[in-house]
Amino acid sequence: MTTYFADEALLPSGWATRARIDIDARGDIASVVANASEEGAERLRGPVLPGMANLHSHAFQRAMAGLAEVRGPDDDDFWTWRDWMYRFVLRLTPAQAEVIARQLYIEMLCHGYTAVAEFHYVHNDSEGRPYANRAEMLLRHLVAAREAGIAVTLLPSLYAWSNFGAKPLHPRQQRFASDPGAILGMIEIARAAAREDPDVHFGVAPHSLRAVDTAQLDELLAGLNALEPEAPVHIHAAEQVKEVKHCVKWSGKRPIEWLLARMPLDTRWCVVHATHMTNPETEGLARSGAVAGLCPTTEANLGDGIFPLLDYRAAGGRYGIGGDSHVSRNPADELRSLEYAQRLTARRRILVVRPDLHAAGTTLWLEAAAGGGWALGRSMGAIEPGMRGDLVVLDPEHPNLAGRAGDGVTNALIFGGGENLVRDVMVGGRWQVREGRHPGAAQAALQYRQAIEELLA
Numbered sequence: 001m002t003t004y005f006a007d008e009a010l011l012p013s014g015w016a017t018r019a020r021i022d023i024d025a026r027g028d029i030a031s032v033v034a035n036a037s038e039e040g041a042e043r044l045r046g047p048v049l050p051g052m053a054n055l056h057s058h059a060f061q062r063a064m065a066g067l068a069e070v071r072g073p074d075d076d077d078f079w080t081w082r083d084w085m086y087r088f089v090l091r092l093t094p095a096q097a098e099v100i101a102r103q104l105y106i107e108m109l110c111h112g113y114t115a116v117a118e119f120h121y122v123h124n125d126s127e128g129r130p131y132a133n134r135a136e137m138l139l140r141h142l143v144a145a146r147e148a149g150i151a152v153t154l155l156p157s158l159y160a161w162s163n164f165g166a167k168p169l170h171p172r173q174q175r176f177a178s179d180p181g182a183i184l185g186m187i188e189i190a191r192a193a194a195r196e197d198p199d200v201h202f203g204v205a206p207h208s209l210r211a212v213d214t215a216q217l218d219e220l221l222a223g224l225n226a227l228e229p230e231a232p233v234h235i236h237a238a239e240q241v242k243e244v245k246h247c248v249k250w251s252g253k254r255p256i257e258w259l260l261a262r263m264p265l266d267t268r269w270c271v272v273h274a275t276h277m278t279n280p281e282t283e284g285l286a287r288s289g290a291v292a293g294l295c296p297t298t299e300a301n302l303g304d305g306i307f308p309l310l311d312y313r314a315a316g317g318r319y320g321i322g323g324d325s326h327v328s329r330n331p332a333d334e335l336r337s338l339e340y341a342q343r344l345t346a347r348r349r350i351l352v353v354r355p356d357l358h359a360a361g362t363t364l365w366l367e368a369a370a371g372g373g374w375a376l377g378r379s380m381g382a383i384e385p386g387m388r389g390d391l392v393v394l395d396p397e398h399p400n401l402a403g404r405a406g407d408g409v410t411n412a413l414i415f416g417g418g419e420n421l422v423r424d425v426m427v428g429g430r431w432q433v434r435e436g437r438h439p440g441a442a443q444a445a446l447q448y449r450q451a452i453e454e455l456l457a
Helices: 059-064 078-089 094-110 136-148 171-176 180-194 214-227 241-251 255-262 279-288 296-301 309-314 331-346 360-375 407-415 441-456
Strands: 002-011 014-023 029-033 048-050 052-057 113-120 151-158 200-202 233-237 269-273 291-294 318-321 391-394 422-427 430-433
Touching: 002 360, 002 407, 014 407, 048 360, 052 269, 052 291, 052 318, 052 360, 059 078, 059 094, 059 441, 078 171, 094 113, 094 136, 094 422, 094 430, 094 441, 113 136, 113 360, 113 422, 136 151, 136 180, 136 200, 151 180, 151 214, 180 200, 180 214, 233 255, 241 255, 255 279, 279 309, 291 360, 296 331, 309 318, 309 331, 318 331, 318 360, 331 360, 331 407, 360 407
Parallel strands: 002 048, 052 113, 113 151, 151 200, 233 269, 269 291, 291 318
Antiparallel strands: 002 014, 014 029, 048 391, 391 422, 422 430
8 A cells, every 4th residue: 555645636526635545556546535644645746636538549640730731722621631631541550550659648648648548440551451460550559558658448440331321431441441350359369468457448439320330330239248248339429510411311310319219328338529419419418328528629620510518517418538639638728628619609608617616627627537537447537445546746836836726726727828737647556757757758759750750751
């Protein structure tokens, strides 16, 4: 047992002072006591928050950040960005994918993410042929996460069709081609490689209703249930208006409407984006227990739209945040963008608050951390007994925290200008970032620069 002491700690009920936190040999929180003695404990050097889960990552897209920002001959939207991504991914090698993922995961850690869900769909080589080891690319992300020291939930993605109605994949989509048996086989290979590592979890990610037919979805879920009945299931849905229209033409229902009617949506599901919903869909998704996976900076970058967060929360819905295309690697950016989008829509301020917590920053961090942990199938997202020892310690010397305490800390973190305030980061009881530095950062950055130069040559 290791005991830590924090002058201030963000607990599920809000900020507490003089918090004593015991973490056991497994890396789990054994006890938390407020207004306690410091005697015999290691002092944490700043305010401490629960680690944040990044519930939606396409790691290779980190290397694209900022590259698709030049106006084309036609109006640019998600679909023109997707064409650019297809061209980019054709050149990606397994070694480059590993280097990019490691750089990304270190950046995440340094900003307060302690776990990530890797929604991985680049399964084949540049010619669309399976690698000799079918899980080659998935295993590269496993290695990258372990080297970085971040907990990972690997979600190999089933991607079989180019559009609703089982339309064949286009040539540029052949790197994604997969079937339920292949996805389940990848999980078994990766599970053997993980060797029951508590920082490695698994699930599946049917890419979207346009990329998976109903029979395949049923087969994938049945196979996953046989392997691990409580493993998470993530799916993109209702991100774009065009997607919604095509879904209605195919099935007579909107994507969320179809999922609610046809799938057993429950607490193991994470519906990513869910941007375009009717009021009944919003209430239905909230009641289902599924987590809404929100990626505000990517959704803004791609012009997706704005998630109806206020109505969704009013109906009891849970949510978490993801980096998606990784135009940001900072959870504070995601949470600030999430709140600001609601303010711009409602033309009012300070909207995402709990009845017992009147600070937007505190509410956003607590709710997203809890929902994200749930979506990853992890006991994380809160500083309380039974949760993983994932701690984020802020830098009390940073100018943005001068004179701040309690809710002032979380409000400064999220709304104080976007600077990184993180000092130390613990994952599962082990320190991965100390005094703002990750031990592998310099080498990872060097290899990342080399990989990018190769890709963009």
